[in-house]
Amino acid sequence: NAGVTQTPKFQVLKTGQSMTLQCAQDMNHNSMYWYRQDPGMGLRLIYYSASEGTTDKGEVPNGYNVSRLNKREFSLRLESAAPSQTSVYFCASSEFSQETQYFGPGTRLLVL
């Protein structure tokens, strides 16, 4: 039981490049989330998926898109990366949308 897994662990992009961050959970959870963590800002919600087939914007959705591929997988896409998107990205999941969230190990993204 791996919990929440994220790939890649670390990525360097040039401004304007695109990439997709992958997240998978093996806990049979219904809800999944993407956060970013910046120094002094705390964790901020980018997008979430309350259940398979649904996605909703969080606090900071601009510049990102998401896909809930199936119950296990939730991906985050940066279409045209900007230096302001340099951050650590965490995926989380919960059994239902108002339950305790469990986090993955994070993806460290540097945009030059």
Next chain:
Amino acid sequence: EDQVTQSPEALRLQEGESSSLNCSYTVSGLRGLFWYRQDPGKGPEFLFTLYSAGEEKEKERLKATLTKKESFLHITAPKPEDSATYLCAVQTYISNQFYFGTGTSLTVIP
């Protein structure tokens, strides 16, 4: 506006020196308050959930309490392995979202 504030930002303790971390919140309709531990370079690890004022939860040297305006994470006789950043988050009845504080960085010196 919903807000979550943690204090202090950083705390250094000698091994065995007990102390408390604070999480104060101003939200409409608190559904739950969550404590997480985060080690450097890792994701947050769930510790406790508190739902109502007066509720307490314990795990080893940690004890979390909740009032109508704030939560405390009490650390009794800490050890160096308790060094980490402790995050609190609140969830409201209105929203599915968690609102996180910026954390308290705890260092326990042997």
